[in-house]
Structure formats: C-alpha cells, structure tokens
Amino acid sequence: MTPSKLETYLNILEVVVENPQNPEFIARKTRMKPDSLKRCMNFLVSNGVIEKRRLMSSKQPVYALTERGMAVFKELRAMKYFEKLRESFPIVEEAREIASFLSKRSRDWREDDDLMV
Numbered sequence: 001m002t003p004s005k006l007e008t009y010l011n012i013l014e015v016v017v018e019n020p021q022n023p024e025f026i027a028r029k030t031r032m033k034p035d036s037l038k039r040c041m042n043f044l045v046s047n048g049v050i051e052k053r054r055l056m057s058s059k060q061p062v063y064a065l066t067e068r069g070m071a072v073f074k075e076l077r078a079m080k081y082f083e084k085l086r087e088s089f090p091i092v093e094e095a096r097e098i099a100s101f102l103s104k105r106s107r108d109w110r111e112d113d114d115l116m117v
Helices: 005-016 023-030 034-046 067-116
Strands: 050-054 061-065
Touching: 005 023, 005 034, 005 050, 005 061, 005 067, 023 034, 023 061, 034 050, 034 061, 061 067
Parallel strands: none
Antiparallel strands: 050 061
C-alpha cells in the first residue's frame, strides 16, 4: 500500500532526526524515487521543517531537522502511535467481552456447585 503524504513526511523525518543526511541516503532509507523525494524535501524546507546545509567536507548538501521540524516529528509520531492504539481497541473490547462472559459462567458454575452440596 502506498504511504500517505503524512507517512511519507514522517519517514523522511525519521531518517534525519538523529543526524543531517544527504538526499541519496534519505532516498535509499525511505525507498523513494529521487524526483518524489525532491518534491517532499522542497515542501519540508519551504515550511521550515528541515533545512538544507552545506558541509565544508562535501559538495553535496545535507538536510537537517529544525526545531520546528522536531516538534512536527514528535506530533506525527504521536499521531502514528495513537492510530495504532485505536486500531487495537477492538481487540481489547473483544477481550473484555470474553472476560465478562467467562466471569459470568464462573459464577454460574459456582452456584451450580453450591446447589449440589
């Protein structure tokens, strides 16, 4: 399944959160085509989420997270976490129903045992 734009941006931010990275590295880690990555990077730069830097030791630019980018990254990670949590609630609810059923059956069995004595 193709990731949403937000998932794509989060994937990019996860690559640059620790250290500034060059576009080839980001493309490889996110499995994005260079032209798609360039559009995303331009969007992130224009919105102040990442910044383009030039290192003296390299002719190639690197991209680094800004303070605003760190806030966006944390927010997107939280959204992803809560989405996974929300998806797990039906399982929790089903487990609660099963526990309630078993508890009721257990009471019924105890009552049956009391009647036999």
